[in-house]
Amino acid sequence: MFRRNLLSSSLLACSLALGGQALAAVSAEEAAKLGDTLTPIGAEKAGNGDEIPPWTGGLTTPPANYQGDGRYVDPFPDDQMLFKIDRSNVDQYADNLTPGQIATIKAYNDYFIPVYQTRRTAAYPEHVQQQTIENATQVELVESGNGLKNYQTATAFPIPQNGLEVIFNHITRYRGGSFTRNVAQVTPQPNGDFSPVRFTEFFTERVALKDFEPGEDENVMFYFKQAITAPSRLAGNVLLVHETINQVKEPRRAWLYNSGQRRVRRAPNVAYDGPGTAADGQRTSDNLDLYNGAPDRYNWELHGKKELYIPYNSYRLADPNLSYEDIIQPGHIDQSKARYELHRVWHVTATLKDGERHIYAKRDFYIDEDTWQIAVVDHYDGRGNLWRVAEAHAMQIYDADIPAYAFETLYDLLSGRYLVMGMTNEEDDPYVYGTERRSREYTPAALRRAGVR
Template sequence: MNRTKRLWQTGVLALSLLATGVMAAVSAEEAAKLGTSLTPIGGEMAGNAAGTIPAWTGGLPVNAGAVDGKGFLADPFAGEKPLFTITAQNVDQYQANLTPGQLAMFKRYPESYRIPVFTTHRSVTQPANVLAATKHNATNTKLVEGGNGLENFQTANPFPIPKDGMEVIWNHITRYRGGTLSRQITQATPQANGSYSMVYFQEEFAFNDALKDFDKSKESNVLFYFKQQVTAPSRLAGNVLLVHETLNQVKEPRLAWLYNSGQRRVRRAPQVAYDGPGTASDGLRTTDNFDMFNGSPDRYEWKLNGKKEIYIPYNSYGLDSPSLKYDQIIKAGHINQDLTRYELHRVWHVTATLKSGERHIYAKRDFFIDEDTWQAAEVDHYDGRGNLWRVAEAHAQYYYNKQVPWYTLEALYDLQSGRYLALGMKNEEDHAYNFDYSASQSDFTPAALRQSGVR
């Protein structure tokens, strides 16, 4: 009996230690790599063996270029020319550094789709307080509720030294995007022949710790607040979406409200999640396609496949130029690839497979996430029959004056219909991003939503 009891106690202890190991953050010894062999947020400090990816040396300085009166940034690499351009005619020699989605785009649009490849610049760093929070997170942040929430998390980058795919996707979900942001952006959903109309948005975004009056004791599970108002066309103008994004959306689902300008009323919007339709997207994106992926990861199994070297859109200052018109960007089949810039970067490759019994229009998704920002750069979406359906490309730029990485444009290409969605353009708008937006918690209430929607 005593021997049986000892064996039982030993087994319980072993299982307990195993569970602790699964849920625990990394050791202090591993965390010491941050800032030495790893960048402060977890990328490899060294360049690659071929010399085509340089070592990280601290990113661009805050004065890397001029900022015009509207807030648009000068291109620090404006004088560079492509090293080479990948086309359908030479794609075979570069396919080892391309995603299945990119290869499918060459096949779908052999005459027009191209990838101009430039010299790689590891241009991104983040503010000192974010780097300090990342260091804290490395040894303290843990996954809870089956991986669907975070514990002991600060600011951004919860798992700078990730051990599995769930931790990598949480790095994307919670990555640093500044404290607050106000922006005017546009969205186009071109037909197969290239014809399109624009939808215009005014958006406000605020992480909880950047709010003037945030009460963490009352809203401990809120990650950020988001408000999106449609300003044009007139048939949609005045409609407003409000989201309280939670860290653990299984325990406490995302809170969302819609103000309908026609009815002049606010109502709860539980459909603003997972594969619910994206705002004014003409059926071309789901709610969780926004920001390449957002929301709860609970419907998928997340597998970490390791790292790869991929040509991804990067330092897309040229595509953001205020001298461009939207007609110069939006073309039939895909955006004008002559305006794009791709560089070779290391990415984390994560596969999300729909869990048995769960529902989503995407049965599988392949993510390619930049090591220097934790932003998803490319995402391939597969339907229930296993066919590659939609290809997402995020054209990223680094707002060096504010030390914030973000997207210039998100493109989501539907390989079956020949249509696509382009989101985030602001070239013709009066203002670029405003990272000095002053926000309070009272700005993100249903009552404030009703006020902002009045036309």
């Protein structure tokens, strides 16, 4: 097998830091590559002549045994593991792994990466593809880089010019317009004991609101509401976020409803390295979705593309026939139920700016080219030590053309603990896409109603 790091063509001839970035959109001539040599979302259509096949439209037809109930059965049940990467051969595959993945393998005797055939299943609706193509020549970063101009929806920068644009592609990627999901988060003890925290989450892009009106609340990208439903000591607490497009003009708006106090209050700490909701100190606010929020505390450097083994087509991990106890083990999830494939990823490094504060001094992001979803993040502390390793186990929502995550993991290599967010195996109505919501459902006044036990 050929294993090689790839630098993309002329756009990535050199690494670009935020301070030297161009703020302009790409030319019409450059944008013409979208749908030609590039997919409409901006990935390279061609394969690598070896393990990565060409993109041919993605997975858009559900398997025959899918019931249309939001429980996404494996469309590739006959695929067999090609090989596994563990302590015995990790050095052989080091060029196609991140330092964090290598460290995780070496940290646990029984941890391994199961590698399967690469399937480029990513697909988006036609209207999202078209809007993304239009964005290429229209959307720009604001002068500071901490926001967008001329943006409404879909991937902001399908032909990115710098690291910050790549990160904004993750933030702005299409997630279904509007959805409701019921998920669980677990933070196992070193011996594997855990107690799930359950959430009902609501997400709606501003342009997907049933009462959307151009010009109203136009600086909002999307609305997010997260209600804790279990355990009883936390049930009824609700978080509300209005994620702004230009965070120089207006920072993220956030509110918390505390069911014990029956009080709604502003929540400025729901950002950056503020503690993640009910996470036992195992993640920060901006760890959710592997990264979210304002990027202003970091300098962003784009290194180019490389080929990595990343979690992909992870339908087995979402299997409703599995219990959480089947997946959660001491130290890490049961990797025999995971699936990794070789894919091209964008590599971006975020380094904390002088004078800024964050518990992560450096983060290396690896973003899947086909979906703009972050696949792996290596987190470093202030002393430069590798601290936490995050992975997103991706899967395609094949009945709605939406790339998504089966769940996210975050391994703390120093404490030996870990977190899993987004599990659905034991939840009722795990995913419901296309839910109709109005703006009044995402107001602070609506929080108290949502938080009634």
